[in-house]
Amino acid sequence: MTKYEEIVNLALRRGLFYPASEIYASAPAGFYDYGPYGAAIKRKIVDVWRQELVQKEEMLEIDGAITMPKAVFKSSGHLASLVDPITECGGCHAIYRADQLLKEKTGKEYKEAMSEAELSAGLRKYKISCLKCKGKLSDVRKHSLMVKTPVGVGSKAVDCYLRPETCQSLFLDFARMTKTMRVKLPKGLAQVGRSFRNEISPRQTLLRQVEFLQMEAELFFDPEKINEVEKFKEVKDY
Ligand SMILES: [Zn+2]
Structure with a gap:
């Protein structure tokens, strides 16, 4: 047994995480429930991200909707490229x-x-x-890889998708942030939440799931003044 398999077995035995809806044979692969210890560890990781990145870099954290209309992903290119x-x-x-x-x-x-x-x-x-x-x-x-879901009733139903990553609402909400939060560039927007990818073969337990948690940040800046952004030097040749 490899180290990886040992860790997964231990996690399953102790109830850190386990396949979602596991009592039903029809449950698709790629979904996991977190037990009490797993949920606590996950919460701790998110807390560290919030403290060390979001708060230290004075980013604005939002909590956007998971389900978004087709137009969003047509504009972002996800429908064509994902x-x-x-x-x-x-x-x-x-x-x-x-x-x-x-x-x-x-x-x-x-x-x-x-x-x-x-x-x-x-x-x-x-x-x-x-x-x-x-x-x-x-x-x-x-x-x-997009997970499609109709929202609405009958002929009024609108084609929607579950977000495949958490960045979309960071971009969509930026204009509103500039008005309501008096944003001065450069400014980071961040959010943590669930994303969904209809993987062909979900595997490696939590590493390649259909439904997964993402922590993401986008930094908005004036391209004319990028050299004035503190820390840009650290990442510019990345
Ligand atoms: Zn065959």
């Missing part, structure tokens, strides 16, 4: 990330940003079949 190229086995219906499968089988560099046609051609060229049953793999298609 996609993984996937291929599905015609036999056992196993799903693979096409770029990763190609890289693994050929040792060549395949990127997720490559077109579906290029990746499909790669699968055919190297005669790659399903790792589990040797079945034929489908043409590559793009899978959106």
Whole structure:
């Protein structure tokens, strides 16, 4: 057993965290509940983030909505770019990330940003079949990692999505902050909260979940005066 597996087993035994809705077989992978110790540790980590980053850097912390309309993610580019190229086995219906499968089988560099046609051609060229049953793999298609949810009733329903990261409301609310909080640049906005990504294969317990907690900050500054931002030197070649 690896160190990682030992830690996960210990966490499960002591109830730090465990699969959500675990008594139902239909519960999807990638969701975890935190037990009392896990919840306390998580709270402590957030407290340290708040003290050491948000408060020390005098950032404004907000608490934005998780569900946002399609227009937000169309503007941010998430609908177009937060996609993984996937291929599905015609036999056992196993799903693979096409770029990763190609890289693994050929040792060549395949990127997720490559077109579906290029990746499909790669699968055919190297005669790659399903790792589990040797079945034929489908043409590559793009899978959106966004979790969609309709909000509203009947014909009035609006297409919404659960945020895939916490930055959106930091950007959307900035204009309001400049009015209500008398923001002077540079200024950081921060928030902590749940985000959602419809991962093809949620794994490594808390490291790749569908629903996860994020702590995020965005620093707003005047690009003409970036050199006046204290600490910019520390990160400019990062
Ligand atoms: Zn298969």
